[in-house]
Amino acid sequence: MMERKANDLLNRIQFMYPDLSKSQRLLADYILENYEKAAYMTGASLAEQAGISEPTVVRFAHVLGYEGYPPFKKALQNVLKVKLTTTQRIEMFSDFETGSIVKKAITADMDNLKSTLMELSMEQFEQGVEWITDANRIFVAGFRTSALLSNYLGYYLDMIAGNVVVLDHGLGDVYEKLVKVEPGDVFIGISFPRYSAKTKEIAAYVRKKGGKIIAITDNERSPLGQAADLVLVARSNIMAFVDSITAPMGLINGLIISVGYRNRKKTSLIFDELEQVWADHEVFQNDRNEQEEEDEGAIHE
Template sequence: MRDDRVDLIKIIQKSYSRLSKGQKLIAQFIMNNYDKAAFMTASKLGIKVGVSESTVVRFANALGYEGYPQLQQELQELIKTKLTTVQRLEMSNDYTNEGAVLKKVLKADMDNIKATIEEMDDVVFQKVIDSIFNAKRIYIIGLRSSSTLAEYLGFYLNLILDNVKIVTPGVSDVFEQMIRIGKDDVVIGMSFPRYSANTLNALNFTKEQGALVIGITDSKGSPISAISDYTLIARSNMASFVDSLVAPLSLINALVVAVGMREKSEIANTFSTLERIWEKHNVYNDKNTIL
């Protein structure tokens, strides 16, 4: 591997014009799907792109690597740290045409949902649901951009279950909110690029206390995947300065529905009570009033 840590995506972009036709196909695939390519062998990458394994090896050589394993290792390092916001902006060439942005973003979101469906392990999903119901307490943590996902999951699980706690950033430190966590508890941790160090630290702490950890993240190369007892993968690829959280949100919807279906009769009573409260206090504007 090269001694200098020049960004891999930049190297591919700079080298693109002098690559062979087959190597350009590899380059394009890696730039669009670096999280998938990071865990493919040279043979599988060649098959996926439609070139020979030797072409993949020569591609690695053309970028300055001794061989494909060195390129793959750097790809995996890229996954761990992801890209800085500035680097993502530099990758956003396809989004310069404002008229095409809407379709490109929606298409990327569709691709993320499709990949999430294809890669979802139904057995792991079932075990996650079982773990939620077996837990004494359920802690949900997601910081920075993932805080929206954590709040969303917590909001709905709180309507179904009475043992849910959302860990939030603020005056009270994250560790203070999780200080009583124990071996009978479950922690659902969410982390998407760029991965929050505080989320990882909190999950490591809960793991040390014996709690079961459920990770919701974007790839097996995510930092929280290595410490999670169960990991649910939801793709969030977006070659821009923001990440797509559409597939993660869809996965969370599936979790809520699956939990709700087990408690169908109980939540029916809960929502009947809530409807009366909402109507009494005018929580929703259900009147078709013409202003």
């Protein structure tokens, strides 16, 4: 579905090509041949590269049905998410110096965080927190890079609620665990470009079993977003061979903390007990240092 939508923009440019003005055709030619670069250019830079005026760029976006250049640029970036292979993503950065790359990467993450915060529906977020808090059981899944996020979310939610099942594709027993799903259970699926087909499959299965589906993804129209009852959007735009999980992690931290605060008393009791267990077993380095100091003090006495 997302592949078709990505192709739609490029196909639309080709379809409308005969009706474009001469200068708009120059722009269309440049975009079709260099869409991976054009997606991250300013309107002025794109105009310069195509050999046209900046107003032509704006008119071109209007002709394609966009309100202006920014939404057209965003649509072009969505094309990259779906179409580019990992190798192509590496090639995009081949002309940059190392210092420039790190600045671009950090700036992209900052933009993702800002966009996520601005676009986040607090009504949807609060609904998600309520569903998770009231769930009989919580099933969490994310594959490939998203597995980092699902394991992190599952670890802390289980610490708080004690009713969490993290679905690990590598174990091969996903559906054996999902057989237990029933109404009152919640599935949290995490999926970002290039989307894992498995997460959407699980969502479809959970729906058949009567469970609720929360999607954490980059777009409501993503494959998982379309399969979910509730979508929490976190931006992950970075055109590199690695995936950006900064904004998704921020959203997930917000979920964990909010669920914990929904039941402060229970959460406090759990962590009080854990702190004692950690101290007794010297889980953390400072506990070991304190114990060593106590032992040394006892020897000197």
